[in-house]
Amino acid sequence: MNRGYAGFYKGFYLRSSYEYAYAVYLDQFNISWSFETQIFEVNGKIYKPDFLFYDKNGKLEKIVEIKSRNKKEIELAKEKLNYIAVQYQVTTELFSYKELLKIYEDMPVSLNSVIEHWINSDNTSIHKGVSGSLNAHYGLKHSEETKKRIGEHTKKLWNGDTPAKKKMIEGLRKSGLSQKGKIKTEREKRYCALCYDEFIVMVTSKQSYCCQHCSGQSAIRIATEAYVESRTTVHRNIKQYIIYWTNENSEIVLLTPFNKINSTIKPLTDEIYSRFGVKDMRVISKAVFGEDKGRKELLRFMKKLCSENVC
Structure with missing residues (x-):
């Protein structure tokens, strides 16, 4: 089944058919739930779990994360949930297709029929990376402590001879920067050979036109003259x-x-x-x-x- 279909359900933006199936299960048994309403810091990174359950006093009691059948994703999610369980004294649980099948044994409908309903709904579409408020990390910021830890970790990478350092250097090289804030190759001002507008380019560049439009128009003119x-x-x-x-x-x-x-x-x-x-x-x-x-x-x-x- 395709779990990549996203859409709104009861005001929450669910990113997969598995999340929808779990929400339907909870509603069937009148279990109150909330979705992505709290964030946690896990090993210096921001983590926003899927389903959260609170008691009558508003205290968080349980967290449930929904994952696909990808084994690597499941293992990473388990590590995060275990960390939260220890650090925040909260019960955590992970559900994938196998676990959903198990709980749907007590449901009047099958898991697959619920997933099919979600996929075929006019209110859902194939989930891709979204921006704005629909993005799970929208508006989230690292704490000062986390920023400090990230900085210390980055310094360690730069001071050692690690594959990560080589990747960072390669990334900076490709972006034209030798290091943050410094230009690797000198730039110069030139004038477009067609419209004479000014543009800035690296001194090693052979670029003669300010934009693709001018370059294309010039190519057409040259080709016409040659013809x-x-x-x-x-x-x-x-x-x-x-x-x-x-x-x-x-x-x-x-x-x-x-x-x-x-x-x-x-x-x-x-x-x-x-x-x-x-x-x-x-x-x-x-x-x-x-x-x-x-x-x-x-x-x-x-x-x-x-x-x-x-x-």
Whole structure:
């Protein structure tokens, strides 16, 4: 079953179908419960357990944590619950799929049917990392004592030759920082090659544009200019080859009637396609005249070349 579906139930934002199933079980037997209403510090870290149960005087009596069937997550949760049980003198318990199946033996509905109902509900969706008040750590802050312990632990890591230190150094290197607050590589001001806006970049960078938009526009312009230049060169070469071919086949050109153009110029167009990759007569005509004037005008041009003894 997919336990990653989250949604609201009785005003609480539940992050899994297992949490929903446990809440339904509690309601079936009229057991008062609260969800993520208290935080604890466990080994210097903030911990917010799932279900909390209070007596009539508001004193915390029991904590229940709901976990998936992931063995590693279960072991970590047990360690935290054991710590809380000793430090805060509170009863703790952990529920996963196996434990939920056990308590649902006394329920009028099956565990799987309750989970299916939660998954198929219009009020739930696949749970992803959420921000704001729906995040379990929203508004939480470390105590001064915890901050001090974190600082001391970090100093120990920096003073030793540990894998953790290597990871921290690598992270700082990738972020461009040699250490907190200091810039590793010198920066400089540059002006965008397209819009001339000012931007700051590392001196070792080859960046010439202030943003992706300018870079893209410049690339389009360069590509267009290259295409136009290439097309102009091809057109010029096609025209020169037509003049050359006409010179070599002047008798055929002069004797060709205007109603039998295709058979005459087919060897020419085939050769143009072989040499320049162009077989569209409109493009060939444009290469000669600058615009498409058709086959007859092309033949007339070729006859004129021969008549003027150009060929």
